[in-house]
Amino acid sequence: MHAYGPVPSRRLGNSLGVSPIPPKTCSYTCVYCQLGRTSKLQIKRESFFPKWDILGDIEKVVKKSDPDYITFVGDGEPALCKDLGWLIHETKQRWKIPTAVITNGSLLWMEEVRQDLMEADVVLPSLDAGSEEVFKKINRPHKKIKYEQMLGGMIDFSSEYKGKVWIELMLVRDVNDSEEALKDIRKNIELIRYDRAYVNIPIRPPAESWVQPPSTDRILRAQELLGKAQSITNYEKGEFGIEEFSNARSAILEICLRHPLREEQAKEIEKRFAEEGSGTVNSMIGPELLRTYYRGKTYLVPKKFVRR
Ligand code: SF4
Structure with a gap:
């Protein structure tokens, strides 16, 4: 299935997710990625x-739910999908539900990518660095993407696009939370036309085990420097949509592939399938899922994720 949820999102409420790309196909391999390391690092756009089929999957989930947004997000970078513009257009023709695209923003220097996003209601790009050096450290981009080129694409897009731009900055301790790094980000973010800025921190197990969130004072400093930035350092609230699944096992596995679940969230899903006490979650730990601990919480991640 290319569509799933809706899942509770801290920025988009009840968000019906659409993944038009294969798992972990991305133009970055960010140190904080909750999906593990990128297995296919590319900038070539494809009809994967x-x-x-993707549109049909969206229809199946829309019929059973009432999402706040239909969100193109992918298990990687959704703009790598050559059909993204067509998918957004067709979605808007069929359903009166706002569309959003969560993108790393790395491909906006391509005219065709900017055109593809024009019909979306909200675009949520990331900007985690203010210099080439920090960019390489935190996002580890494909070798053909340079910082200035990525930033130029974001500036051009924001001036051409008529919808809302909500920028996200992910802060990682000792990588991009110093005074100098934050000031560099501020200098460049000011060149972009945006409606909201969010300061985020890693709350789920990251691709690299050394990744840590910054201290509270660095988060506050980032918010202060970015002026209108809101913080999304809390956990999401609400239930995951499970209507398309026939049992707890398939629901938990599918959701974990895209969104590592806390153990209590997986047990909650078990309960909603009236499988409480059946041991479904426990039987999956080992063969299919691994327990990972991060910041005092226990998460379940698919065994195939690559983490160090
Ligand atoms: S966090 Fe997003 S942009 Fe970074 S590697 Fe993961 S999917 Fe790609």
Whole structure:
């Protein structure tokens, strides 16, 4: 299935997710990525799947739910999908639900990518660095993407686009939270036309085990420097949509592939399938899922994620 949820999102409420790309296909391999390291690092855009199949999957989930947004997000970078513009257009023709695209923003220097996003209601790009050096450290981009080129694409897009731009800055301790790094980010973010800025921190197990959130005073400093930035350092609230699944096992596995679950969230899903006490979650730990501990919480991640 290319569509899933809705999942509770801290920025988009009840968000029906659409992944038009294969797992972990991205132009970055960020140190904080909750999906593990990128297995296919690329900038070539492709039609990875038949576009009508993706649209059909969206329809199946829309019929059973009432999302606040249909969000193109992917298990990687959704702008790598050549059919993204067509998918957004067709989605808007069929359903009166706002569309959002969560993107790392790395491909906006391509005219075709900017055009593809024009019809979306909200675009949520990331900007985690203010210099080439920090960019390479935190996002570890494909070798053909340079910082100035990425930033230029974001500036151009924001001036051409008529919808809302909500920028996100992920802060990682000792990587981009110093005074100098934050001031560099501020200098460049000011060149972009945006409606909201969010300061985020790693709350789920990251691709690299050394990744830590910054101290509270660095988060506050980032918010202060970015002026209108809101913080999204809390956990999401609400239930995951499970209507398309026939049992707790398939629901938990599918959700974990895209969104590592805390153990209590997985047990909650077990309960909603009236499988409480069945041991479904416990039986999956080992063969299919691994327990990972991060910041005092226990998460369940698919065994195939690559973490160090
Ligand atoms: S966090 Fe997003 S941009 Fe970074 S590697 Fe993961 S999917 Fe790609």
